[in-house]
Amino acid sequence: MDHFSRLAGRTLLTLAVSCSIAAQAQTLETRIGPVSMEGELPAHESVAKLYSELDFQQATQSYLWALPLVSYAQWQEEFQNKLGAKSGDLMVLNSYEDKLGVITANATTPYILGFVDLNETGPLVIELPPGPTAGGVGDFWQRAIIDMGETGPDKGKGGKYLVLPPGAQTPADAGKYYIAKSETMNVLVGFRVLDPDPAKGKALVEQFKMYPYSKRTEPSKTKLLSPGGKAWSGTQPRGMAYWERLHQIIQKEPVNERDRFYMAMLASLGIEKDKPFQPTPAQKKALEDGVQMGELIAKANTFAKRFPGAQFWPDRQWDTVLNIAEPSQRVAFYDQLWERSAWFYEAVTNTKGMVSKTPGLGQTYLGAYTDKDGQWLDGGKSYRLHVGPTPPAKQFWSMTVYDIDTRCLIDNPQRKADLSSRQDLKKNPDGSVDLYFGPKAPDGFEKNWVQTVPGKHWFSYFRLYAPTEAYFDKSWKLDDITPVN
Structure with missing residues (x-):
């Protein structure tokens, strides 16, 4: 081999080694930060980071999937033990x-x-x-x-x-x-x-x-x-208590066919049927992070709904809160995971009567989480809701105030959370009613007021019992909740 050939060989070898080293030193910028790569493959030291992200994602999605099950399990546990x-x-x-x-x-x-x-x-x-x-x-x-x-x-x-x-x-x-x-x-x-x-x-x-x-x-x-004055809470627990309650109820229930992939996710996190719940430190970290992020997503999914048709009137802030098409939670080609997660984060139970489409029968629910300008409802501010004459309810209507954190009745010094057509409210000459919400009652409208708590946000449901045709054809409209001085 001549000198030129030997020199060319050494050059090619040097280039190959340099390319190999360059490939090994590459990083890929991702949502979870830089991931070291070896060519098209993640470097061995990146594998643990990727699995950690997978476990976090599985925990987050499992939290949202399990909301209705954990809700009932918690409620049952509180009834029994408290x-x-x-x-x-x-x-x-x-x-x-x-x-x-x-x-x-x-x-x-x-x-x-x-x-x-x-x-x-x-x-x-x-x-x-x-x-x-x-x-x-x-x-x-x-x-x-x-x-x-x-x-x-x-x-x-x-x-x-x-x-x-x-x-x-x-x-x-x-x-x-x-x-x-x-x-x-x-x-x-x-x-x-x-x-x-x-x-x-x-x-x-x-x-x-x-x-x-x-x-x-x-x-x-x-x-x-009767509770007899004892305190209890059906709100889903937070932290590891959420997963402990989920593991507990899974032991008592058959696995539905539609849930087997979620059960596979849970198995990766140490939650399995017929096995004790003993998560490793890595699994515990994923579960703790997942339950935190899961609830944050649940709040967004509930209080700022993005699925089609959630806003009842295009020019109002009121939402149709129960967006489950059928009580089975099933439509033609999928089960309504996000609609289900939204409803069962903010509420419990579901019956056909609660999604009535028959005038004069059942109930319907409208929810407001913001004022007319789209701002969250603040317990330190005062608001008015104008309810026009002849609300479309054959039986009665009610307006109820809830605490954002617990999603339960507002726990205020007034010990009252609702205003309804069954109460002796002060009416306007045309039959309409002005309802007030805030830390202090407006003069002359004490009967029409629910006390809110400064430092806490709140939301509300406007219920119509036996809704009439004017609700279904939307010819009657409910005003937005409006800030007042």
């Missing part, structure tokens, strides 16, 4: 204090509800008395199984319902019942009494029965309980 309610007991929530633990509770009518573990009871019989009620049975993903009362198959005339757990056979005497098939072992049974007469409402509640199908020939009396 209020002494066992499976099959009914809790009567009547007063302002009773309802302080319920996410976005209706402050106008009483709630009668209880959690039932079908692992313990097997098929469950519910006897609903006739009368003006609205309610139903929901599974632990907060999917409506069946409505009861005015929007249910009994149409307010009462009747017997039979709730079947997953895999249960329909009994031979099924014709005696309205059949409800659950996809989870735990269910919520609840209803509201719509009669404004407290005595009639109490009598109706006392006729309600709930017992195992196996004891239908000698049913025991349903136990009625």
